[in-house]
Amino acid sequence: MTIDGRSLLAVVAALCVVFSIVVLALERRLRQPMPGLRLWAISNLLLGGAAAAHMLQGHVPVWVPAIVGNWAMLIGRTTSVAALRQFDHQPVPRALLAAACGLLMLAIAGTLLVWPDPRLRAMIMVGGMAVLAAWGTHTLAVSAPLSVSRALTMVGLGGWALANVWRLWTTAHLPPGAPVIDLHDPTVAAYMGALVIMDVFCNIGFVLLITDRMYEWVLQLARTDHLTGALSRGALYTQARRDLQLARRQGTHTAAFLVDIDRFKTINDSHGHAAGDAVLCHVASHGQAVLRCTDLFGRYGGDEFVAILPETDLLTAAAIAERLRVAVGEPVPGAPRLPCALQEVSVSIGVAAVAAGCDSIEDLIAQADQALYTAKHAGRNRTRVADEAQAPDNVSLQMIQSRH
Incomplete structure (x- = not known):
């Protein structure tokens, strides 16, 4: 049985929505705020929306997947980097993130509206995604000691980065006249499948990071007197x-x-x-x-x-x-x-x-x-x-x- 890219995009969209609901449900149960959770949920919704826009390729105008889908994916991954930095209590470089994301979005729009070039647009897109995923991996690596949950999230984001680097290489070496994105192409399906697996690792790892933080809070409550802050x-x-x-x-x-x-x-x-x-x-x-x-x-x-x-x-x-x-x-x-x-x-x-x-x-x-x-x-x-x-x-x- 052959699974094409369109089916895998549908899986990505569904998983992103599910993990957004899970993270928001965990946030509602917390008695004290945990930074980064809402941003992570928003990033998943944006990535899911991007997958849905690309899934409609061939059935909607070309600008829907080319601009709406790609922009949503870039903003979603940028938001996930900000979420990870907030979660680990690191300063969020809003200006730098906004500038990087904005330049990539303008470049993508330019390759559709000014100098139409699908291959260049795809290379800009996957290259930007690789950089943003690598940024998120680095944030996790330097923020706190390594744990199972942190390692799992890093594997997911690092896998995202590597999958996009591989896609960048294959796109650059496409023969002249070959379609850049063919949802029935086994190479595209393999790329989409890698993204699905890495996205699952990334989100499960983040949910485990949340549970680890909650466990630390419980231990802290058990160890200290709530009024004075002295040991219990x-x-x-x-x-x-x-x-x-x-x-x-x-x-x-x-x-x-x-x-x-x-x-x-x-x-x-x-x-x-x-x-x-x-x-x-x-x-x-x-x-x-x-x-x-x-x-x-x-x-x-x-x-x-x-x-x-x-x-x-x-x-x-x-x-x-x-x-x-x-x-x-x-x-x-x-x-x-x-x-x-x-x-x-x-x-x-x-x-x-x-x-x-x-x-x-x-x-x-x-x-x-x-x-x-x-x-x-x-x-x-x-x-x-x-x-x-x-x-x-x-x-x-x-x-x-x-x-x-």
Whole structure:
């Protein structure tokens, strides 16, 4: 059974419409915008329209496939390049894309209206499509680490580029007088078939890219507290257990401290929950700013935060905790603003540290919790450590300067 180019163009048009619907349906289900999806759907509709215009060749005036079809295909592939750049949060060179597409469109119109030359028109068209598809492939290659979905999309776009390069070569070597586009020609059918296969790869890859991005969002939601941006309790415990295992192998210390906002219930009752949320964000932002890049900081629950400090002894951890306690009472550029009615916010902190033999993260936090209990009953707004013999009172700021 022989499949001609007209049948393959019909398949291309149908697939483009289907994938446009799939991408738009995925976009509607998202709770936050994902850039590039609408442009990708539009590009597929344009490519499908171009395939439909070429499918009508011989039944409509020559300018329909020659101008409308080719222009729609060029705009569609240009739009897909812009969609990929938007999706990967890269700047879209609108002027450059518009200029390239516009010049190609003018050249195609010129080969029909000014100096009629079907072969030159076909060569301009497939050459431009090859360049645009290669541009999209390059965008995917340099934007992010390679993944299965990204590789599949690159195979589709790269295959598009190669198919058009091959078509450019065969068109340039056509014998004199031979028709440039014959939908019953096996060579044209092979070219169309390659485009169908590459288009399927490209669109399936892009749909997988969308699902990968959605999966990253789900992981991010699971790992972070939605209000403060600090680590969630589960994510913090998971990473802390790994740090403890490493500490046992290396024989190093691991420290932790619990941060409790003083009189948080009174803040909520007196100023409302919006003020309480602002205080939580205020403390979280200072905690993330004060800690080192290797430390973990998460919301423990309610008005409590916990920090895990790998390879850190008790006094160093106490110095960092004291630095946080002092910083909470001072405004920091970029930190969430507190309500005007709240003149100051203070925290109490309990610090603990264990050597490599600690059995669990729960044991370490339990020791920090006992130190926090001591800090609360000593008058709040202070740092206490689990080993009172080493640090009987608040750690001085001189220690902070000497150790950081």
